[in-house]
Amino acid sequence: MPETQTLSYPMTRGCPFDPPPELTKLREEDPVTRVRLWDGSTPWLVTRYDDVREILLDPRISSDTSRPGYPHPSAATATRRMHFINMDNPDHDRHRRLLTRYFAVKRLEGLRPRIQHIVDELIDQMLAGPTPVDLVEAFALPLPSLVICELLGVPYADRDLFHRTSKTIVSRHATPEEMQAATTELHEYLGDLVESKGVDPGEDVFSRLAVEQLRTGQMSRDEIADMGLLLLVAGHETTANMIALGTLALLRHPEQLAEVRAADDPALIAGTVEELLRYLTIPHLGRRRVALEDVEIGGQTIRAGEGVIVATDVANRDPEVFDEPDRFDVHRNARHHVAFGYGIHQCLGQPLARVELQIVYGTLYRRIPTLALAQPFEEVEFKHEMLAYGVHRLPVTW
Amino acid sequence: MKIVLDQDKCVASGQCVLAAPDVFDQRDDDGIAVLLREHPVAGEEESVREAGRICPAAAIRVEEA
Numbered sequence: 001m002p003e004t005q006t007l008s009y010p011m012t013r014g015c016p017f018d019p020p021p022e023l024t025k026l027r028e029e030d031p032v033t034r035v036r037l038w039d040g041s042t043p044w045l046v047t048r049y050d051d052v053r054e055i056l057l058d059p060r061i062s063s064d065t066s067r068p069g070y071p072h073p074s075a076a077t078a079t080r081r082m083h084f085i086n087m088d089n090p091d092h093d094r095h096r097r098l099l100t101r102y103f104a105v106k107r108l109e110g111l112r113p114r115i116q117h118i119v120d121e122l123i124d125q126m127l128a129g130p131t132p133v134d135l136v137e138a139f140a141l142p143l144p145s146l147v148i149c150e151l152l153g154v155p156y157a158d159r160d161l162f163h164r165t166s167k168t169i170v171s172r173h174a175t176p177e178e179m180q181a182a183t184t185e186l187h188e189y190l191g192d193l194v195e196s197k198g199v200d201p202g203e204d205v206f207s208r209l210a211v212e213q214l215r216t217g218q219m220s221r222d223e224i225a226d227m228g229l230l231l232l233v234a235g236h237e238t239t240a241n242m243i244a245l246g247t248l249a250l251l252r253h254p255e256q257l258a259e260v261r262a263a264d265d266p267a268l269i270a271g272t273v274e275e276l277l278r279y280l281t282i283p284h285l286g287r288r289r290v291a292l293e294d295v296e297i298g299g300q301t302i303r304a305g306e307g308v309i310v311a312t313d314v315a316n317r318d319p320e321v322f323d324e325p326d327r328f329d330v331h332r333n334a335r336h337h338v339a340f341g342y343g344i345h346q347c348l349g350q351p352l353a354r355v356e357l358q359i360v361y362g363t364l365y366r367r368i369p370t371l372a373l374a375q376p377f378e379e380v381e382f383k384h385e386m387l388a389y390g391v392h393r394l395p396v397t398w
Numbered sequence: 399m400k401i402v403l404d405q406d407k408c409v410a411s412g413q414c415v416l417a418a419p420d421v422f423d424q425r426d427d428d429g430i431a432v433l434l435r436e437h438p439v440a441g442e443e444e445s446v447r448e449a450g451r452i453c454p455a456a457a458i459r460v461e462e463a
Contacts, residue, residue: 057456093409100410100429335417336452344409346454351412 006042009035009309010285016382017249017279018326023047023314032298035309043071043307044300045286049318049338051298052310056343060293061308062088063345070290071307073387074172076179081187083226085345092344095227098213099348102151102205108351111147115359118146123367132374135394139364140243141236144356148235151352152228153197153204154190161189166233170387172285183229190232191225205231231349238282239353241383241390243360246276248380248394249328250365251373256330261365269362272330273354276361278337279328281313284389287341312338370398399443400461401450403433407457414449414458421446431457 011020018024026033027047035045046055055061064070065078065086072078084095101107126138141163149156168174168182194210201207206228213219219227250257260272286309295302302308316337317325323332340347347353365371373380374395381392401421410429414422421442423432438446450460 057454096409097428097430101425101427103412104410104424104426104429105412105415106424335448342454344455346409346411346413348411351416354416 006034006036009037009045013382013384016380017252017328019281019284019311019314019317023311024317027311027314027318032300037071038074039072041071041307043069043309044302046297046308046310047314048298049315049321052312052315052338053342055289055297055308055310056287056338056341056345058295059089060291060295061289062292063092063289064088067290069305069307071288071309073285073288074174076174076176077172077387079176079179080169081183081226081229083223083230085230089344096344096348098209099205099227099231103348103351105351108355112355112359114150115147115356116363118143119359119363120367123364127368131397132395133397135247135396136240136244136391137393140247140394141240143243143360144236144239147352147356148232151205152231152235153202153206154193154232158189162186162232166237169233170237171385172387173385186229186232187222187225190228191221194224194228195221234347235349235352238388239356241282241388242276242280242353242357244394245280245282245390246357246361247364247371248373248391249276249280251371252377253328256328257365260330260361261369263362266358266362268330269358270354271333272361273357274334274337275328275330275332276357277339278316278322278334280389281316281337281339282389283339283341283387284313285387286311286313287345312341368398372397399438399446399463401433401436401438401446402459402461403431404457404459405430405432407455409455409457411454413452413454417449417452418442418445422449
């Protein structure tokens with residue numbers, strides 16, 4: 001293919017809720033193709049649902065960001081410290097399994113009353129204050145931050161530090177120096193925290209890691225800090241974006257919002273959450289991999305050492321899998337979406353995200369039935385440059 | 399219908415527990431899936447098939463009788 005025909009990735013959106021139109025066209029006409037990245041490299045882009053799932057399940061496709069050919073989203077993200085999401089098996093499973101008991105479905109279901117309490121308190125505070133208010137700052141960000149802090153054992157009083165550093169860590173526009181500084185600051189903070197937990201442990205995840213891994217010498221301070229960084233950043237940024245962007249999507253579909261508001265049925269709320277996850281697919285810069293061996297997919301051969309990006313956002317709009325995929329429909333069964341990824345790296349925190357989102361969507365609009373956007377929709381600023389899509393601010397009134 | 403679960407492949411995503419909570423559970427110490435019954439009772443077949451479809455590690459095989 002001549003170079004001029006190789007499209008740049010990522011592309012620009014048209015409608016803020018839909019994937020870029022070029023991506024949809026590629027899925028229809030050229031579902032396994034080369035794209036050009038910021039550094040001039042030309043990894044493969046995979047856009048069909050079945051192909052995306054196949055790639056993410058294939059052990060010949062590596063998640064190791066240190067391998068040559070890995071398609072980094074930016075120069076800065078190439079310098080990021082990360083943990084088991086960048087490992088292949090058997091190392092991945094060994095690390096992930098240290099954490100999976102804390103994210104088991106029934107354990108997290110047990111947190112429902114506590115999370116409901118936090119949601120209600122935050123809404124009380126919003127209702128007692130002036131309008132308009134930024135829903136991101138007043139609600140969408142504090143809720144998952146409070147929850148992940150309690151689970152991990154991170155003092156919520158230190159939220160300014162981890163909110164500020166996280167913002168840089170998930171930005172595609174941060175310089176390598178900014179990324180390094182933010183990552184080091186958060187890493188050191190979490191390293192100190194886990195050491196202090198070893199001296200005076202509680203019931204939280206960091207205490208257990210300090211007692212079972214740090215004290216016994218099975219993991220180092222740095223390894224635990226890296227793991228904690230991933231859990232803390234992924235545990236609040238993503239859910240915060242889903243709450244704010246999901247609210248905006250519902251406000252743009254008032255008839256369906258009215259149904260959600262009136263819903264007496266937890267199944268409708270749960271279905272709404274799955275549809276919002278599918279429709280919005282906030283990790284909108286694809287899941288990134290590099291091939292360890294030659295792999296054939298969709299009639300193309302991806303050679304060993306070549307980068308692969310799977311576009312889960314447009315895979316979640318695949319008409320082979322979802323009827324009328326661009327229509328937002330809270331009654332759809334969207335449970336098999338790939339918004340949390342697929343394969344061994346599928347999001348560890350997804351049961352927590354589901355519980356949080358179900359409580360939010362089952363509570364917020366019922367308690368504030370007249371919730372409305374307090375600025376023209378056209379002026380909403382979307383997070384095009386962030387790894388997780390969302391809105392920077394969402395001024396609301398009622 | 400028979401369900402075969404490969405615990406070595408399982409990544410403890412809990413997807414099967416959400417899809418078919420009476421058929422799958424998770425071990426307390428590491429979240430790895432456990433099978434509560436090999437043969438689903440009447441009415442559970444579709445949720446078991448869904449569990450097989452959405453398992454991110456392809457650790458669940460559903461053998462139709």
